[in-house]
Amino acid sequence: MPENPTTGAEALGRPTASARRAAVPACCAVLAALALALALTVTRGGTLGDRDPLYGWYAADAALFALAVLTLRRVPAGRASGVVLAGSVLLALTGLLAPPRTSDDAYRYLWDGRVQLAGVSPYAYAPDDPALAALRARAPDLFPVGGPCAAWDERRAAPGFCSRLNRPEAHTVYPPVAEAWFAGLYTVGGALGVRAAQAGGALLAVSTTGVLLAVLRRRPGPSVAWRAALWGWCPGVVLWAVNDAHVDVLGALLMVSGLALTARRGAVSGVLLGAAAATKLLPALALPGAMSGLLARRPRRADLVPPLTALTAFALAYLPYVALSGTGVLGYLPGYLREEGYDQQHIDRFALLRLVLPDALAPYGAALLLGAVVLHVLRRGDPARPWRGALLVTGGALLAVTPGYPWYALLVVGLVALDGRWEWLAVPAAGQLVYLAGGAAQQPAYGAALAVVLTGAALRRDRAPAGELPSGSAERVQLHRA
Helix, strand or coil: CCCCCCCCCCCCCCCCCCHHHHHHHHHHHHHHHHHHHHHHHHHHCCCCCCCCCHHHHHHHHHHHHHHHHHHHHHCCHHHHHHHHHHHHHHHHHCCCCCCCCCHHHHHHHHHHHHHHCCCCCCCCCCCCCCHHHHHHCCCCCCCCCCCCCCCCCCCCCCCCEEEEECCCCCEEEEEEHHHHHHHHHHHHHHCCCCHHHHHHHHHHHHHHHHHHHHHCCCCCCCHHHHHHHHHCCCHHHHHHHHHCCCHHHHHHHHHHHHHCCCCCCCHHHHHHHHHHHHHHHHHHHHHHHCCCCHHCCCCCHHHHHHHHHHHHHHHHHHHHHHHHHHHHHHHHHHHHHHHHHHHHHCCCCCCCHHHHCCCCHHHHHHHHHHHHHHHHHHHHHHCCCHHHHHHHHHHHHHHHHHCCCCHHHHHHHHHHHHHHHHHHHHHHHHHHHHHCCHHHHHHHHHHEEEEHHHHHHHCCCCCCCCCCCCCCCCHHHHHHHC
């Protein structure tokens, strides 16, 4: 008998029980380092007006995030969920250590909430309208008085007053569910100012982690609870959803919840998906995922419940505001599309498509590409995993249009956590680089993201992802027969 016998687990390359026990403190140590790095990023890492320090801090955050998730995968399955949730809470708290550092959108949220509580439709007037002068006078946190108006998040409006709201001359662009959230924020925490929006973002981010854990624990096969950390520990979630308090996190929570219920509670799923789309429009891209494989079988009445209820919920959310403001509910959307380079007369997005198409044809190319991806999901998507089709459509759309705002990809982060295809995290990373470096970075950033996604897909061809049933599994067959 050899002196140092090898256990079965060691022989197979799996961590032993003692190694798994040691993984818990190791994971917590890396998580603490990530929390410290994020705390320093938020408090000392620069702002939108001083961007250079952000590159280094963001790189450090990303490296520690990757190391933390890798370490988590060695944690015993029975303890992983608790570690993930505790880590999500800890990291969300770091986002509350300072006011927003790289976006001033949260100030608009508070203004829209204040306007609604005054009994005025948020779509009726632009913030600089003389009709709202009395409201502005009672909001010095949003319209500072007496200072130089020189901070990165301050600008002079045309009438001469200082504004923390961007585009004070423009009507709001946010859909009705977002507006309801803004009204709720101001009702509950108006006295806290922008801190109320940040606290709301933290609550939504941690709630999304909880929903992900609940969904992933129900999956058959080996535990994949660690995937929830791809959302809950993601530096982008802390920075975009909590510190900058972007309402996109509400859309992500509703989308994740809706997709999780698609197979069992179609009507509730549809309502949640419709509400997600009525929060920021982009979550509508997840709807084809809820209809995965629909064209590969004889459609049943139940198959139409999610899309029909989603459309109904979306329309009902807009109805009260349409009654008050008519077409004004579109707000600044047309101007936003023009300003951001999506307009046919001023194309400045679609960076990858413009490598092979004339600028004027790029939007049409994006539409055709998106249509092809949707058709693929409807024909070949897995109804047991609707988030997979949603990830393909949503991530593909962002690669096609190459937006300059990384928080749009919070949807992608949530879908990655559900599906485990970590390579798609390159898409929000590309958006972050473009946001800091400007439009010139679109092609290299999103080109690299596309390369990462394609490489990840190639690596998966010969093996199933950890914790996943292979395509065509009994789970899928059973759902088809139901």
